[in-house]
Amino acid sequence: xxxxDRFTRCRTIGHAWFDCDSDWKTDMGVPLTxxxxxxMTERRDTVSRSTGDLVQRHYFYPDGYxxxxxxxxxxxxxxxxxxxxxxxxxxxxxxxxxxxxS
Ligand SMILES: [Zn+2]
Numbered sequence: 652x653x654x655x656d657r658f659t660r661c662r663t664i665g666h667a668w669f670d671c672d673s674d675w676k677t678d679m680g681v682p683l684t685x686x687x688x689x690x691m692t693e694r695r696d697t698v699s700r701s702t703g704d705l706v707q708r709h710y711f712y713p714d715g716y717x718x719x720x721x722x723x724x725x726x727x728x729x730x731x732x733x734x735x736x737x738x739x740x741x742x743x744x745x746x747x748x749x750x751x752x753s
Pocket of ligand 1: 666667688689690691692
């Protein structure tokens, strides 16, 4: 099964986090939610209101993310996957450019 392109970037260079509203509650501190703009993985941090320390951290992965990780284990494999993805995307954008020009 082919690796989902969204996950290739995240597994290789890390998630593209942005902070967002939290729709969950915790008794142990203040909820802080960040989400990846590429793959929509969500990280739920519980932060101590007094010290700012991280109390808890949970990840919620979209369908297919864990599977992609288990199938292709090493960082090196992900780097290779990202490099071929970039070549594929460069080909696609060149193709689009030609279509637009003709
Ligand atoms: Zn991601």
